[in-house]
Amino acid sequence: MKLDHKLHNDHGARAAPDIERHAHHDHSPHPNPIMAHDPVRHPAGKCKSAPGRFVPEGDGAQGCRSFHGSAGLGLRRVFIEALQAAPPDNVGFYEIAPENWMHIGGKAGKLFRSLTEQFPFVCHGLCLSVGGPAPLDETFLLALKAFMAEHGMALYSEHLSYCGDDGHLYDLMPLPFTEAAVHHAAARIRRVQDVLERRIAMENISYYAAPGQEMAEIDFLKAVLAEADCDLLLDVNNIYVNSINHGYDAEAFLKAIPAERIAYLHIAGHYVEAEDFIVDTHGAPIVHPVWELLDRTYQCFGVQPTLLERDFNIPPLDELLAEVDCIRALQKRREANA
Numbered sequence: 001m002k003l004d005h006k007l008h009n010d011h012g013a014r015a016a017p018d019i020e021r022h023a024h025h026d027h028s029p030h031p032n033p034i035m036a037h038d039p040v041r042h043p044a045g046k047c048k049s050a051p052g053r054f055v056p057e058g059d060g061a062q063g064c065r066s067f068h069g070s071a072g073l074g075l076r077r078v079f080i081e082a083l084q085a086a087p088p089d090n091v092g093f094y095e096i097a098p099e100n101w102m103h104i105g106g107k108a109g110k111l112f113r114s115l116t117e118q119f120p121f122v123c124h125g126l127c128l129s130v131g132g133p134a135p136l137d138e139t140f141l142l143a144l145k146a147f148m149a150e151h152g153m154a155l156y157s158e159h160l161s162y163c164g165d166d167g168h169l170y171d172l173m174p175l176p177f178t179e180a181a182v183h184h185a186a187a188r189i190r191r192v193q194d195v196l197e198r199r200i201a202m203e204n205i206s207y208y209a210a211p212g213q214e215m216a217e218i219d220f221l222k223a224v225l226a227e228a229d230c231d232l233l234l235d236v237n238n239i240y241v242n243s244i245n246h247g248y249d250a251e252a253f254l255k256a257i258p259a260e261r262i263a264y265l266h267i268a269g270h271y272v273e274a275e276d277f278i279v280d281t282h283g284a285p286i287v288h289p290v291w292e293l294l295d296r297t298y299q300c301f302g303v304q305p306t307l308l309e310r311d312f313n314i315p316p317l318d319e320l321l322a323e324v325d326c327i328r329a330l331q332k333r334r335e336a337n338a
C-alpha cells in the first residue's frame with residue numbers, strides 16, 4: 001500500500017462553501033433500504049451508544065446503521081453522476097454539507113436521492129456557528145431535521161467553532177479555550193440536540209491563534225464534550241496540523257481523547273507553508289505523517305469509520321477513490337492485527 005503522496009501547492013485557507021440553492025424539492029418520504037435491513041436497536045427501541053456507530057435517537061431517526069470498519073467520501077456534485085452509475089465498492093458511506101443539498105432539485109436532486117436510498121449518508125454542517133454569539137438558527141435546524149428524516153440520515157456533525165455574528169465569515173473561527181466558552185458552547189450544543197432529538201458530533205478544528213487561552217485545547221475539547229454530552233468527530237489531520245502549528249505532541253493529544261465519544265474520523269490533506277506552519281486546506285493528498293497518525297488512532301481506539309475530506313484542488317474521482325482504498329487497506333490491516 002502506498003501511503004505517501006505528493007503534495008499539491010494550495011495556499012487557500014478554508015473558504016466560502018459552495019452553497020447552491022434550488023427551488024424544487026421532492027418531499028415524499030422513502031424507506032432507506034440500508035437502515036431497514038440493518039437496524040441495531042436495544043429493547044426499548046432506541047439505539048445504544050458505541051464507538052464507531054452512529055447513534056440516532058428520537059423521532060427523526062428510524063434506526064441505526066453500523067459504519068464499523070468503513071471508509072467514506074465527501075460527496076461533491078461534480079461526481080454524483082459517476083458515483084450513481086458505478087458505485088465504488090470501498091466507499092461505505094458519504095458525507096454532505098446539508099447547506100449545499102437541502103434545497104437542491106432537478107437532475108442533481110434526483111441523483112442525490114437515488115444515492116441516499118442506497119447508501120448511508122451523514123450530514124456535516126458548515127454554517128450553524130455553534131459557538132457563536134448570534135442566536136442559533138432554529139428554523140434551519142428544523143429544516144435540517146426534516147431533511148435528515150427524509151433521506152434516512154443518522155448523524156449530524158458540526159465544528160466546535162463559530163463563523164459569524166450578524167454576518168457570515170465563511171470560515172471556522174476558534175473559540176477561546178476558557179471556562180465561559182465551554183459553558184456557552186455546551187449549552188448551545190445541548191439545544192441543537194434537543195431540537196434535532198438526537199446526539200450530534202462536534203469536530204476538533206484546526207486553528208491558527210488561541211486568543212484568551214486559559215486551558216489546553218484538549219481540556220477544552222473534553223470539557224465541552226462532557227458538559228454538552230455529545231459525540232466527537234475526530235479530525236486526525238487537524239490534530240497533526242495543530243500539533244505542528246502550536247508545538248504539542250499529537251500522540252499525547254490523541255491518547256487523551258475520550259474513546260467512548262468518537263462517532264467517526266476525518267482525514268484530509270494540508271499545505272506546508274513552513275516547517276512550523278501548516279495550513280489546513282483540504283486541497284492536497286494526505287501525507288505520510290497523517291496516515292501514520294490515523295493508524296495510531298486505530299491502534300488506540302480500534303478501527304473507526306473514516307471519511308476522506310477534499311474541498312479544493314479537486315482531482316479526478318479515481319484519485320480520491322485511491323485514497324479511500326488506502327483508508328480501507330489500513331483499516332483491514334489493523335483489523336487483521338487486532
Ligand SMILES: [Fe+2]
Pocket residue numbers: 203235266267309
Ligand atoms: Fe474535518
